[in-house]
Amino acid sequence: MRNKVFTKISGLSAGLLMFCMMANIHAQAPARPAPAFRMPVVIKSAEVSSDNRVTFRVYDKEANKITVSGEWMPGFGGSEPMVKNDTGLFVLTVGPLKPELYAYSFNVDGVRTIDPNNVQVRRDGSRYESFFIIPGGNADLYMHKDGVPHGTVSKIWYNSSVLGMDRRLYVYTPAGYENSKTKYPVFYLLHGAGGDEDAWTNMGREAQIMDNLIAQGKAKPMIVVMTNGNANQAAAQNEVPLSPSQNIMTMEAYRKYAGKFEENMVKDVIPFIEKTYRTLKDRDHRAIAGLSMGGAHTQTITNDNPGVFSYIGVFSMGLMNFGVQNQDTAKANQERSLKIEALRKSNPKVYWIGVGKDDFLYNSVVSLKADLDKHNFKYTYRETPGGHTWANWRIYLSEFAPLLFK
Amino acid sequence: MRNKVFTKISGLSAGLLMFCMMANIHAQAPARPAPAFRMPVVIKSAEVSSDNRVTFRVYDKEANKITVSGEWMPGFGGSEPMVKNDTGLFVLTVGPLKPELYAYSFNVDGVRTIDPNNVQVRRDGSRYESFFIIPGGNADLYMHKDGVPHGTVSKIWYNSSVLGMDRRLYVYTPAGYENSKTKYPVFYLLHGAGGDEDAWTNMGREAQIMDNLIAQGKAKPMIVVMTNGNANQAAAQNEVPLSPSQNIMTMEAYRKYAGKFEENMVKDVIPFIEKTYRTLKDRDHRAIAGLSMGGAHTQTITNDNPGVFSYIGVFSMGLMNFGVQNQDTAKANQERSLKIEALRKSNPKVYWIGVGKDDFLYNSVVSLKADLDKHNFKYTYRETPGGHTWANWRIYLSEFAPLLFK
Numbered sequence: 001m002r003n004k005v006f007t008k009i010s011g012l013s014a015g016l017l018m019f020c021m022m023a024n025i026h027a028q029a030p031a032r033p034a035p036a037f038r039m040p041v042v043i044k045s046a047e048v049s050s051d052n053r054v055t056f057r058v059y060d061k062e063a064n065k066i067t068v069s070g071e072w073m074p075g076f077g078g079s080e081p082m083v084k085n086d087t088g089l090f091v092l093t094v095g096p097l098k099p100e101l102y103a104y105s106f107n108v109d110g111v112r113t114i115d116p117n118n119v120q121v122r123r124d125g126s127r128y129e130s131f132f133i134i135p136g137g138n139a140d141l142y143m144h145k146d147g148v149p150h151g152t153v154s155k156i157w158y159n160s161s162v163l164g165m166d167r168r169l170y171v172y173t174p175a176g177y178e179n180s181k182t183k184y185p186v187f188y189l190l191h192g193a194g195g196d197e198d199a200w201t202n203m204g205r206e207a208q209i210m211d212n213l214i215a216q217g218k219a220k221p222m223i224v225v226m227t228n229g230n231a232n233q234a235a236a237q238n239e240v241p242l243s244p245s246q247n248i249m250t251m252e253a254y255r256k257y258a259g260k261f262e263e264n265m266v267k268d269v270i271p272f273i274e275k276t277y278r279t280l281k282d283r284d285h286r287a288i289a290g291l292s293m294g295g296a297h298t299q300t301i302t303n304d305n306p307g308v309f310s311y312i313g314v315f316s317m318g319l320m321n322f323g324v325q326n327q328d329t330a331k332a333n334q335e336r337s338l339k340i341e342a343l344r345k346s347n348p349k350v351y352w353i354g355v356g357k358d359d360f361l362y363n364s365v366v367s368l369k370a371d372l373d374k375h376n377f378k379y380t381y382r383e384t385p386g387g388h389t390w391a392n393w394r395i396y397l398s399e400f401a402p403l404l405f406k
Numbered sequence: 407m408r409n410k411v412f413t414k415i416s417g418l419s420a421g422l423l424m425f426c427m428m429a430n431i432h433a434q435a436p437a438r439p440a441p442a443f444r445m446p447v448v449i450k451s452a453e454v455s456s457d458n459r460v461t462f463r464v465y466d467k468e469a470n471k472i473t474v475s476g477e478w479m480p481g482f483g484g485s486e487p488m489v490k491n492d493t494g495l496f497v498l499t500v501g502p503l504k505p506e507l508y509a510y511s512f513n514v515d516g517v518r519t520i521d522p523n524n525v526q527v528r529r530d531g532s533r534y535e536s537f538f539i540i541p542g543g544n545a546d547l548y549m550h551k552d553g554v555p556h557g558t559v560s561k562i563w564y565n566s567s568v569l570g571m572d573r574r575l576y577v578y579t580p581a582g583y584e585n586s587k588t589k590y591p592v593f594y595l596l597h598g599a600g601g602d603e604d605a606w607t608n609m610g611r612e613a614q615i616m617d618n619l620i621a622q623g624k625a626k627p628m629i630v631v632m633t634n635g636n637a638n639q640a641a642a643q644n645e646v647p648l649s650p651s652q653n654i655m656t657m658e659a660y661r662k663y664a665g666k667f668e669e670n671m672v673k674d675v676i677p678f679i680e681k682t683y684r685t686l687k688d689r690d691h692r693a694i695a696g697l698s699m700g701g702a703h704t705q706t707i708t709n710d711n712p713g714v715f716s717y718i719g720v721f722s723m724g725l726m727n728f729g730v731q732n733q734d735t736a737k738a739n740q741e742r743s744l745k746i747e748a749l750r751k752s753n754p755k756v757y758w759i760g761v762g763k764d765d766f767l768y769n770s771v772v773s774l775k776a777d778l779d780k781h782n783f784k785y786t787y788r789e790t791p792g793g794h795t796w797a798n799w800r801i802y803l804s805e806f807a808p809l810l811f812k
Contacts, residue, residue, distance in 0.1 A: 062471070062516030106517070110468030113519035119532045119644045126525045128534065144646050150572065154560040156584065166556065178562070178682045238525045240550050276584045 043089075045117040046104070046132040052096035054132060056106075058116060061088035063109050070104030071391070072097050079107060099136030100391060101205065103129040122202050125194040126237060141212045141398050142205040148215040149175030153207050155197075157235075158272040162264040167228055168235035169269065170197050172207055173277065174214055174221035183278045185405040186223045187311075188265065189397070190290030190297050196236040197228040200397075203390045209398055219401040222287075225273055227265065229294055231257035262300045266308065284349070287404045289313025291393045292361070299368075303339040306346035311404050313352045315396045316388050318364025319371055337375070344377045350403050351379040354396040358387040449495075451523040452510070452538040458502035460538060462512075464522060467494035469514050476510030477797070478503050485513060505542030506797060507611065509535040528608050531600040532643060547618045547804050548611040554621040555581030559613050561603075564678040568670040573634060574641035575675065576603050578613055579683065580620055580627035589684045591811040592629045593717075594671065595803070596696030596703050602642040603634040606803075609796045615804055625807045628693075631679055633671065635700055637663035668706045672714065690755070693810045695719025697799045698767070702726045705774075709745040712752035717810050719758040721802045722794050724770025725777055743781070750783045756809050757785040760802040764793040 045057040056068050067079040072094065082090035103122060106113045114121055115130040122131055133139055144150075151174045157166050177184065189206065191199035200206040206224060213219035232253060234240045274281050286309045290298040295317025302312050351372075355365040372379055382399065384392050451463040462474050473485040478500065488496035509528060512519045520527055521536040528537055539545055550556075557580045563572050580590065595612065597605035606612040612630060619625035638659060640646045680687050692715045696704040701723025708718050757778075761771040778785055788805065790798050 058517060060516040064470075064515065065468070066517070108517040108519065109470065109515040110466040111464060111472070111512070111514040111519060112522050113514065113517060114534060116518050116533075119529075120647070121529070121534055121644065123525075123527075127522075128520060128527055144641075146571070146640065146646075150563040150574070152560050152562040154558050156558040157556040157581070165552070168556070175563070234552065235550075238527065240552075241526070 043117045045115050046130070048132055048134060052098070052134050052136075053093050054095050054097060054102075054134070055091065055093045056082060056104075056115065058082070058090050058106065058108075059088055060084075060090060060108070063090070065109055066090045067107045068092050068094070068104055069107065069112075070094070071102045071389075072100075082106075095134075097134050099134045099139040101131055101133045101139060101142050101394070103131040105129050123198065123238065124203060125196075138395055138398055141209045142394060143212075144208055145212060145215075148211050150211050151175050151207060151214075152177065153201055156276075158268060158276075160264045160268045162260055162267050163231055165234050167233075167264075168197055168239065169228065170201055170226040171273070171277065172201070172210055172224040172226070174210065174223070176221065177223075177278070181278070182221075183280045184221060184223045185280050185285035185287070186225060186270075186273055186277070187287040187289070187401065187404060188225045188227070188269070188309075190227065190229050190288070190294030192229075192290070192292030192294050192316075195294075196230060196233065197226050198236045198238075200224075200226045204394055204397060206397065209394065210401065213398065213401055220405045222401075222405060223273070223277055223279065225269065227261075227269055229261050229290070229297055231261040231264070259300065262297055262304065265297070265301055266305055270308075283307055283346075284310045285405060287311030287313070287350075289315060289352070289396075289400055290317070291315040291396070292317050292388065302348075303336070303343055306339070306343040310349045311352075312348055312350065313354070313396070313400045314368070315354050315393055315400075316356065316359050316361060316365075318355070318361055318369075319367040336371075340372065340375050340377060344375055351377065352382070352400050352403065353379055354382040354384065354392070354399070356384050356386040356388065356392045358385070359392075360388060449523045451521050452536070454538055454540060458504070458540050458542075459499050460501050460503060460508075460540070461497065461499045462488060462510075462521065464488070464496050464512065464514075465494055466490075466496060466514070469496070471513075471515055472496045473513045474498050474500070474510055475513065475518075476500070477508045477795075478506075488512075501540075503540050505540045505545040507537055507539045507545060507548050507800070509537040511535050529604065529644065530609060531602075544801055544804055547615045548800060549618075550614055551618060551621075554617050556617050557581050557613060557620075558583065559607055562682075564674060564682075566670045566674045568666055568673050569637055571640050573639075573670075574603055574645065575634065576607055576632040577679070577683065578607070578616055578630040578632070580616065580629070582627065583629075583684075587684070588627075589686045590627060590629045591686050591691035591693070592631060592676075592679055592683075593693040593695070593807065593810060594631045594633070594675070594715075596633065596635050596694070596700030598635075598696070598698030598700050598722075601700075602636060602639065603632050604642045604644075606630075606632045610800055610803060612803065615800065616807065619804065619807055626811045628807075628811060629679070629683055629685060631675065633667075633675055635667050635696070635703055637667040637670070665706065668703055668710065671703070671707055672711055676714075689713055689752075690716045691811060693717030693719070693756075695721060695758070695802075695806055696723070697721040697802070698723055698794065708754075709742070709749055712745070712749040716755045717758075718754055718756065719760070719802070719806045720774070721760050721799055721806075722762065722765050722767060722771075724761070724767055724775075725773040726770065742777075746778065746781045746783060750781055757783065758788070758806050758809065759785055760788040760790065760798070760806070762790050762792040762794065762798045764791070765798075766794060 043057050043059055047055045058066060066082045068082060069079040080092060082092040084090050106115055114128050118130045120131050121128055133143055151172050154171045155168055156171055157168050160167050189200050210224060214221050228235060288298050288301060288309045295314040298314055302309055355362055384395060386392050449463050449465055453461045464472060472488045474488060475485040486498060488498040490496050512521055520534050524536045526537050527534055539549055557578050560577045561574055562577055563574050566573050595606050616630060620627050634641060694704050694715045701720040704720055708715055761768055790801060792798050
């Protein structure tokens with residue numbers, strides 16, 4: 001009986017139940033009588049204890065095997081089984097874990113799922129994952145903090161003349177933007193392959209990081225613009241469903257769009273932002289950084305447009321020859337050489353490179369550094385533990401943003 | 407082997423694989439060699455066919471029983487089993503379904519999950535659900551349309567002096583807002599119990615509906631403000647995790663906050679919006695509507711503040727005595743009578759009431775109409791099939807918005 005009631009009200013929140021109950025009590029002409037009900041038992045998962053252990057719980061009388069896979073486990077594909085007790089509650093406690101934001105999923109008899117008892121969910125491309133945060137250290141920057149002024153995150157559409165469509169981007173304006181006359185510098189922040197304009201606020205905790213850095217006086221108030229780097233998309237796939245041709249970017253499609261996103265950034269996005277927002281419109285108030293594919297985009301954009309950005313960040317991406325793969329290497333190298341020379345002469349204030357020791361693109365970063373060294377091009381190099389992960393990209397944002405516009 | 411590779415790359419999108427592959431091909435100093443890989447098989451779910459049938463698919467060699475529960479099924483708790491074929495693919499085809507947005511979930515051996523192969527996911531309070539849209543009729547308004555100018559959705563924070571905290575709200579500004587000097591009317595749109603400031607854009611498809619209505623010339627361009635009606639919350643629970651005391655709103659907490667959200671609307675939200683956005687600041691350019699608890703909020707706000715809004719909508723909510731439950735009924739009725747009389751004399755242009763025939767609050771709407779009739783208070787009444795559902799609230803928004811500011 002209890003289980004039946006539990007099932008019956010599972011679509012209603014405790015608040016709605018409370019409200020309906022009161023509605024029935026206080027309506028002058030009583031509505032249909034409120035059913036007797038028990039408050040649903042609240043199952044807490046993932047519960048973080050004071051010693052940084054984390055307990056996962058899910059109630060299921062029928063399942064045979066439920067496992068947890070999480071970012072604290074080494075490598076892809078690790079998992080740990082939950083233990084079922086005689087009431088049908090599956091439980092697993094892990095840790096203690098070091099401070100960090102951790103994504104995880106359950107696997108119920110073979111199907112990957114989010115944790116049904118955790119409202120903290122993020123989207124990684126086409127996948128949804130549950131997550132929790134262990135407070136402390138850099139992870140404190142990823143948390144929403146009461147008492148910290150919060151910036152605005154806007155989902156706004158612009159017309160791309162280069163790509164021939166309306167496209168969506170996210171804009172973070174710092175706390176205070178709306179009710180001042182201040183003009184702000186702009187930081188263009190690019191995602192990687194598999195991501196979209198939602199990635200940096202969703203996976204990257206951009207708004208929390210910037211809110212906290214600015215409140216602590218570590219970063220200047222700035223506008224952060226997060227675009228969609230997939231030249232064939234108008235917006236994130238959960239906003240604009242993908243057409244069959246977009247589901248997999250073929251090599252043909254890739255060639256068609258090669259360099260177009262980057263061109264759109266300079267010809268469409270920057271003018272749109274500088275027209276639409278109160279911005280400082282010179283090179284010393286423009287920054288750009290990107291991770292992985294976005295690091296390649298950043299290199300292309302800044303190599304092709306010396307003097308447009310004084311602050312440049314390349315996260316987890318090294319030397320690539322995107323856009324020149326149909327040319328012969330000697331000519332490509334010569335062209336690149338001229339571009340790097342021009343960029344060096346434009347004298348950017350910060351050229352920042354970050355990569356994880358275990359990143360599968362690590363060697364390409366070694367090549368990038370060697371190439372820049374050859375040109376006596378000054379850069380800041382930051383090497384972290386770990387690989388090609390959002391844990392690293394949140395750290396890079398946390399460290400790069402404080403260097404900007406100073 | 408194929409399965410192993412599939413597992414190994416399950417965390418990577420096809421786009422990322424393509425990118426990594428090219429990275430390795432084109433880096434001047436080759437990165438670690440790219441592993442041989444097969445593209446993951448794309449499983450389509452939910453796939454809508456041209457005859458409005460819908461096919462769900464999930465691959466699972468281990469599960470015994472997977473069922474689908476969806477909004478096209480009558481009542482709470484209906485479900486239909488998927489059929490497992492000999493490759494381990496579970497399949498179910500339903501329909502044909504009439505045009506509508508339908509949420510659904512899977513149940514895998516007892517655990518409710520989203521569909522792992524559908525990126526269209528919405529949050530209903532603390533629960534996540536998959537969804538799809540059958541095109542046609544009113545449902546066409548719920549779809550993102552290429553070629554239609556899209557408004558901006560901003561998540562912005564304001565200080566509530568009444569509630570003593572910074573709180574988040576969503577603001578929809580119509581396409582063209584950013585690059586004009588035009589001043590716009592404002593529509594305050596309130597959610598129900600169990601919801602929050604995210605509910606109308608997420609569950610209610612507010613941005614798509616307004617984009618489409620405005621593009622078709624059916625609604626005037628307007629600003630739509632969506633607040634958080636839970637007076638004890640700063641923001642949605644996935645943005646600001648609930649404290650233990652917020653998890654269940656006790657009667658004590660309810661009494662503490664009774665009427666405070668409504669007061670905050672008039673004293674904090676409206677001044678903030680009119681200071682921050684280019685708005686027309688008179689009663690004929692202010693509308694308010696809400697569903698369920700938000701319909702009660704709407705009544706309280708407009709009864710207590712005659713002449714502030716010329717357009718009023720009450721969705722799926724009737725006569726309630728929120729805020730007066732500690733007073734004696736005769737006195738409460740007398741007070742209400744005076745308020746309704748004052749509201750009538752203020753001569754609002756539209757007072758719109760919508761309810762479903764099967765709504766459990768239907769009788770309270772009968773009472774509301776009777777009470778308004780007693781005062782010769784003019785209103786528009788709209789009765790739809792169905793109950794206390796987002797399907798109805800999307801229809802009410804679609805029908806109410808075109809009446810505004812004309």
